[in-house]
Amino acid sequence: MISIDAMGGDHGPTVVVPGVARALKAMPGGEVRFLLHGDPATLGPVLARFPDVAKASEVRPATGVISSEAKPAHAMRRGKGTSMWNAVESVRSGEAAAAVSAGNTGALMAISRLLLRMAGAMDRPALVANWPTMRGVTSVLDVGANVVCDAERLVEFAVMGVAYHRAVHKTDRPSVGLLNVGTETEKGHDDVRGADRLLRESPLDFDYRGFVEGDDIAKGTVDVVITDGFTGNVALKTAEGLARFFSAQLRMTFTGSMQAKLGALIARPALKAMAERLDTGSVNGGPFLGLNGTVVKSHGSADARGFANAIVLAANLARSDIAAEIDRNLQRKPASAPNRESPNRESIEA
Amino acid sequence: MISIDAMGGDHGPTVVVPGVARALKAMPGGEVRFLLHGDPATLGPVLARFPDVAKASEVRPATGVISSEAKPAHAMRRGKGTSMWNAVESVRSGEAAAAVSAGNTGALMAISRLLLRMAGAMDRPALVANWPTMRGVTSVLDVGANVVCDAERLVEFAVMGVAYHRAVHKTDRPSVGLLNVGTETEKGHDDVRGADRLLRESPLDFDYRGFVEGDDIAKGTVDVVITDGFTGNVALKTAEGLARFFSAQLRMTFTGSMQAKLGALIARPALKAMAERLDTGSVNGGPFLGLNGTVVKSHGSADARGFANAIVLAANLARSDIAAEIDRNLQRKPASAPNRESPNRESIEA
Numbered sequence: 140m141i142s143i144d145a146m147g148g149d150h151g152p153t154v155v156v157p158g159v160a161r162a163l164k165a166m167p168g169g170e171v172r173f174l175l176h177g178d179p180a181t182l183g184p185v186l187a188r189f190p191d192v193a194k195a196s197e198v199r200p201a202t203g204v205i206s207s208e209a210k211p212a213h214a215m216r217r218g219k220g221t222s223m224w225n226a227v228e229s230v231r232s233g234e235a236a237a238a239v240s241a242g243n244t245g246a247l248m249a250i251s252r253l254l255l256r257m258a259g260a261m262d263r264p265a266l267v268a269n270w271p272t273m274r275g276v277t278s279v280l281d282v283g284a285n286v287v288c289d290a291e292r293l294v295e296f297a298v299m300g301v302a303y304h305r306a307v308h309k310t311d312r313p314s315v316g317l318l319n320v321g322t323e324t325e326k327g328h329d330d331v332r333g334a335d336r337l338l339r340e341s342p343l344d345f346d347y348r349g350f351v352e353g354d355d356i357a358k359g360t361v362d363v364v365i366t367d368g369f370t371g372n373v374a375l376k377t378a379e380g381l382a383r384f385f386s387a388q389l390r391m392t393f394t395g396s397m398q399a400k401l402g403a404l405i406a407r408p409a410l411k412a413m414a415e416r417l418d419t420g421s422v423n424g425g426p427f428l429g430l431n432g433t434v435v436k437s438h439g440s441a442d443a444r445g446f447a448n449a450i451v452l453a454a455n456l457a458r459s460d461i462a463a464e465i466d467r468n469l470q471r472k473p474a475s476a477p478n479r480e481s482p483n484r485e486s487i488e489a
Numbered sequence: 490m491i492s493i494d495a496m497g498g499d500h501g502p503t504v505v506v507p508g509v510a511r512a513l514k515a516m517p518g519g520e521v522r523f524l525l526h527g528d529p530a531t532l533g534p535v536l537a538r539f540p541d542v543a544k545a546s547e548v549r550p551a552t553g554v555i556s557s558e559a560k561p562a563h564a565m566r567r568g569k570g571t572s573m574w575n576a577v578e579s580v581r582s583g584e585a586a587a588a589v590s591a592g593n594t595g596a597l598m599a600i601s602r603l604l605l606r607m608a609g610a611m612d613r614p615a616l617v618a619n620w621p622t623m624r625g626v627t628s629v630l631d632v633g634a635n636v637v638c639d640a641e642r643l644v645e646f647a648v649m650g651v652a653y654h655r656a657v658h659k660t661d662r663p664s665v666g667l668l669n670v671g672t673e674t675e676k677g678h679d680d681v682r683g684a685d686r687l688l689r690e691s692p693l694d695f696d697y698r699g700f701v702e703g704d705d706i707a708k709g710t711v712d713v714v715i716t717d718g719f720t721g722n723v724a725l726k727t728a729e730g731l732a733r734f735f736s737a738q739l740r741m742t743f744t745g746s747m748q749a750k751l752g753a754l755i756a757r758p759a760l761k762a763m764a765e766r767l768d769t770g771s772v773n774g775g776p777f778l779g780l781n782g783t784v785v786k787s788h789g790s791a792d793a794r795g796f797a798n799a800i801v802l803a804a805n806l807a808r809s810d811i812a813a814e815i816d817r818n819l820q821r822k823p824a825s826a827p828n829r830e831s832p833n834r835e836s837i838e839a
Binding site: 327353368370377378380392395398407 | 756
């Protein structure tokens with residue numbers, strides 16, 4: 140059973156319901172069912188157009204929606220009974236194996252922490268970005284939740300990232316790199332150098348490749364890139380900005396003259412194939428790792444295809460033994476040295 | 490007089506000398522002269538093909554070249570007499586107003602710090618990237634030299650970045666943003682929040698716009714983006730990696746079929762214009778700010794056009810009153826608050 144915040148995102152049910160329909164097609168066998176949390180009066184007419192979804196789902200009336208501007212603290216205090224809250228609550232109660240929402244990221248994280256609690260010593264979940272590369276998809280974490288990360292935290296991200304990548308991208312032994320400003324061991328600050336040492340020396344079970352640099356992400360040098368939530372968030376948004384810049388440049392290029400328009404018309408199948416390859420919907424879905432339960436954030440502006448992808452991702456995660464694997468691997472880690480850093484390390488709810 | 494490391498970069502004099510030739514054309518009037526530091530036997534034949542450069546230059550024999558793999562510490566101990574060392578030494582001695590090198594970045598920074606010394610309280614110079622945006626060029630700093638930066642340091646970057654942007658990009662009153670994971674004042678860690686407070690409250694003379702996010706860089710939301718050297722370096726290299734990714738995608742798209750090739754052929758003038766617009770040579774040249782003297786790093790793989798751009802940038806900086814402006818503005822800054830022992834990096838849930 141997968142629990143869906145049917146009201147979340149820029150488009151609400153008009154994207155969520157078609158998204159569920161596509162996810163159903165992508166996961167044949169008929170064994171996946173859905174809890175749709177939302178306003179029945181709004182959901183009803185949309186479901187009427189998607190009988191497959193109606194058949195595979197149960198509508199759970201929810202009384203409100205958390206706005207995209209709501210502060211996480213407000214969402215925690217006043218969010219009870221909203222579609223987002225109830226979607227996560229279904230995971231907590233054990234009724235659903237995973238929750239998917241395209242709503243407010245900070246609110247979703249706050250509610251997930253509150254209801255599900257963190258599984259280990261971490262303060263808050265790590266956010267994963269599925270990053271399209273020359274060689275496939277690289278999992279980058281953390282991209283926003285933990286703005287300051289010491290070495291121990293970065294090692295935990297590595298353990299979680301590897302388990303995640305294997306569960307979702309079906310790689311036997313994912314390779315891991317630590318994001319830094321150079322590849323030599325003396326580069327960077329204390330936290331990355333400390334994490335590098337821990338990852339090299341500890342008997343954790345995975346393929347650690349050392350430091351990688353920013354350009355290694357798009358190259359696909361490793362399967363999993365580890366970084367603190369500040370750097371990861373800036374890198375991800377910088378890339379999103381650049382992607383929009385390039386797409387504006389292309390548009391300008393192919394609409395600037397009659398001749399360019401003609402060229403674009405002739406090259407249209409190839410340009411369409413490129414757009415398809417680069418469609419970020421195919422990598423939509425950012426899981427929160429480290430919670431007692433699976434919660435996946437869909438991009439607020441995702442279309443039905445993107446939302447479907449987030450659902451499939453959530454189903455893959457829910458079916459995997461990611462929690463057991465993370466546990467197993469973290470137990471190989473030697474006991475932490477006493478924490479010499481300030482214990483007061485908080486962060487954004489992105 | 491501009492001092493040139495004629496042996497630096499991937500191509501040495503075969504790019505440097507044509508680069509000087511292009512710079513001469515770009516700066517008409519005949520008043521700019523050059524010191525070319527390098528091996529006369531290698532430089533001679535290249536100069537013979539560029540009589541304008543030979544006429545405007547004086548060759549200063551240098552006995553060695555610092556390799557691209559050399560460690561900064563090694564370069565400092567053993568670099569004396571190399572073309573890079575001598576290029577910087579000419580600035581120290583007052584003979585040249587600026588130095589340009591396409592050689593090893595770490596070595597150039599180490600030698601520049603050693604010979605020129607820092608102008609203020611900073612440990613090491615800030616590196617600036619000239620970033621092409623939807624609205625022109627944004628100056629981003631630091632992109633690599635200072636991996637850990639407290640609030641005071643970030644404020645100094647802002648002061649230097651504004652002076653730099655005005656000197657080089659001729660903007661009257663450059664706007665400044667501080668890179669963060671969100672735009673609300675409570676986002677991020679202590680260092681960015683502290684810098685934000687200082688920038689808002691102190692009587693520094695410039696147009697501070699508050700926090701910006703990664704995607705604001707390519708948008709060109711502000712003229713100057715301030716960040717620590719770790720985040721800035723990762724953001725810059727991530728963007729470089731993505732640029733290569735897109736260009737590989739375009740190549741794949743337009744060579745994948747006969748029809749696509751035909752389309753590209755027809756759209757060729759527009760595609761060429763785009764390549765021209767996006768040519769990173771036009772923004773080549775990364776100054777080191779904060780030294781007692783002007784040193785500009787050219788990309789190691791820059792072509793003659795790119796190297797020429799770095800020279801013009803150095804000449805603009807040398808002609809400007811950037812040092813006086815930085816001094817003047819830093820004097821408006823209130824005396825530093827006593828330094829808290831350990832910067833307690835935390836943030837609040839927004």
